[in-house]
Amino acid sequence: MTVVRPPTLRDVAQRAGVHPATASRALNPQTRSLVNEATASRVLKVAESLGYRPNPIARSLKTARSGTVGLVIPDLTNPLFPPIVRGIEDVLGPAGYNAWIVNTDNDPDREQSQVDALRSRHVEGLIVATARLQHPLLERLHAEGVRMVLINRRLASGEIPSVTADDARGIATSVEHLVSLGHRRIAHLAGPQNTSTGLVRQQAFRQAVRDQGLPEGPDLIAFCDSWTEIEGARGLRSLLDAGSDFTAVVAGNDLLALGCYDVFAERSIDCPQDLSVVGFNDMPIIDKLRPPLTSVRVPHYEVGAEAARMLLEGLADPQRHPRSVLLPLTLAVRQSTASPAR
Amino acid sequence: MTVVRPPTLRDVAQRAGVHPATASRALNPQTRSLVNEATASRVLKVAESLGYRPNPIARSLKTARSGTVGLVIPDLTNPLFPPIVRGIEDVLGPAGYNAWIVNTDNDPDREQSQVDALRSRHVEGLIVATARLQHPLLERLHAEGVRMVLINRRLASGEIPSVTADDARGIATSVEHLVSLGHRRIAHLAGPQNTSTGLVRQQAFRQAVRDQGLPEGPDLIAFCDSWTEIEGARGLRSLLDAGSDFTAVVAGNDLLALGCYDVFAERSIDCPQDLSVVGFNDMPIIDKLRPPLTSVRVPHYEVGAEAARMLLEGLADPQRHPRSVLLPLTLAVRQSTASPAR
DNA sequence: ATGAAAGCGCTAACAA
């Protein structure tokens, strides 16, 4: 029994009566112009009829380019990431690249081993969504010359190119929205301060409050240790238990806002009658909550697409000066925000 | 300026004073026993000190194994899939394999081109979540000997190994749950009948209704053309507009159930007071709806993990007889189901 | 137990 070995370039060349090198040139759009038009089309035809598929492994070995990039995210099951991944793949695919996705679960050890695995796979670059403000691993990779683009987060040093949403503007817009509804005392659920998003949003909140001439103070900010529902609930409870007086909450992200809903149920708080809430990220299905959550919409797909574009540019032209991109965002206004009752 | 070329096997061999072949044997756990223990550990040490990483591209070219499998899904942003993907990757990773993910958007042309892309990448097998009952592409691939495992869905012919949840049991459990609450007239929102899930669940619903001695009839089943919120809403509206009398709805999946929520809001229907609803899949965040949705919980992570295991087994031993696996599921009871008011 | 030699499939100097 003969196992059908997939046709190779030699097979095509032989059948077309040319040298393998000629066949190679004819088959590669980049070099097709170097070959006689008639010869080229003959080669193409033979390749077609044989069902020839170039072997990317062999090509990679020769060209020392793997055609792959690594994508490092905390957890694919966080609904934030799938749209980003699609944005990335929709840009990489047509460029002949593919992405290896690894999940770190926010565990530095796992992150290290996953990045090792990617490097063993000889990825040409990295798109990283797990940055913390201080991040020795990423700094080291950068120093080693590994091509990277950060998404959503940035490093304190700011030397690595990044694609992030304009978080400060998003928070300011949220505060302005609440003020326009008549709110004066607004609280903030701040995310982890060792992440750029957590820090930037918290600082932006204070700035916005100051800009609007609203009352401020430590009793109007609760710090959450992680971006989770549990922590969001804990944060809101601590504000309420401290007896702080406020009519609206700007949550650091949607998960923290989700935690607020648990507290509403638990303490019979009417949202938005008693308390308005604004989230951040506009996660899918968040509009299905009762009441639907007003949230800052981040163009996740575009974040991914832009990051992929930047990485490809960097790979194509290593001299190119790295840049960082801030994407604009909008506020999706829903029923979780309304004028205060008092 | 010297560009630092990553060390190759030759470099390691040279430094260790052995032939590359010996170094290769020493470095590969499979063949380490063929080499003198002292020599082996010397090679290992040199490799370590040089930061040597075997080049998987070169290895693949030699061994004709790419170490990759393709994962074909409709859309990663459907929250159903991320847990499946994680299950798959958690099994493939330790086995030295990785998955290429492609999205088809349920477009047959796109599916064809994406599968072509995967085959060009020389994936060793496929995990496919996009099966329809009649699926020429998949039948053709199977006939060509492409290793595959289907997940969630199956083909009518049933020849391709699959990992699916026990849908019929899930639907029966839903119906039994509603009956135990006192419901007698139960309607069904059926999914697309050209998918195994849509068909099986619809048939299971009719069987369960019969088994329970409940009233049945065409006015208690609405057919939806796609697994979307829009279609779910349309389905429920058509049942209501037809004047059918029912106190509970078994939706073909969570998205169809989500559509029901839109109709509740639109027609001031009180759920679960006026109407109970059960979903299928227990998507994340579905417990955050108001009211939280009762849904059949499918072990998505396990589906992915099991599919990956089956595929690896098939790759390791092509003779192995293909099998299909049915995973058990449970009902997550929440506030969208209650005893009927009348 | 180790070395020699060949080759996986492709591309890129270079030569003609």
Next chain:
DNA sequence: TTGTTAGCGCTTTCAT
């Protein structure tokens, strides 16, 4: 415009 030649980094007979 095409062919020659060499080699990417590794594994695997085969020989020693």
